[in-house]
Amino acid sequence: MDVGIIIPPDEDFDTVPLMKDQLIILMHSSHPLSQKETIGIPDLQGEDLLIGKCGYEVQIHALFKEYNLTPKVRFEMDYIETRLSMIQEGLGITITTKQNIWWLPDQVVFRELKPDTFRDINIAVLDMKDISKATDAFIQTALTLFANDDV
Numbered sequence: 001m002d003v004g005i006i007i008p009p010d011e012d013f014d015t016v017p018l019m020k021d022q023l024i025i026l027m028h029s030s031h032p033l034s035q036k037e038t039i040g041i042p043d044l045q046g047e048d049l050l051i052g053k054c055g056y057e058v059q060i061h062a063l064f065k066e067y068n069l070t071p072k073v074r075f076e077m078d079y080i081e082t083r084l085s086m087i088q089e090g091l092g093i094t095i096t097t098k099q100n101i102w103w104l105p106d107q108v109v110f111r112e113l114k115p116d117t118f119r120d121i122n123i124a125v126l127d128m129k130d131i132s133k134a135t136d137a138f139i140q141t142a143l144t145l146f147a148n149d150d151v
Contacts, residue, residue, distance in 0.1 A: 048092035
């Protein structure tokens with residue numbers, strides 16, 4: 001493999017920042033927190049969390065730790081579609097990113113997490129000094145395409 005997309009940290013690769021993706025909260029429209037315009041980590045204490053296993057869990061636990069809080073993780077799962085279905089059934093709320101949401105089903109709303117919190121997405125190669133012209137062209141194209149995607 002010549003190039004990949006990763007969520008840091010990873011010491012094994014040389015990386016190039018590609019984009020930042022803002023974390024948001026998804027919940028049922030009847031959830032009490034849906035009345036708030038923005039939500040902070042302390043607001044989530046005691047809430048049933050549906051955690052994605054796609055690189056989010058480490059950052060979510062770190063955010064809670066910053067406030068000396070422990071997240072109440074009800075379920076961990078791989079797919080956002082599963083979390084959306086569970087939210088529709090009132091089984092919890094989730095933290096995800098804006099780029100991860102293409103659509104929201106009925107009765108599911110999102111609120112921004114404050115302070116603004118982002119997940120970094122990087123391009124990774126084994127060694128920047130040894131990349132091929134094709135890999136360099138791919139990286140430059142990706143950087144151009146995502147130049148304005150800082151969500």
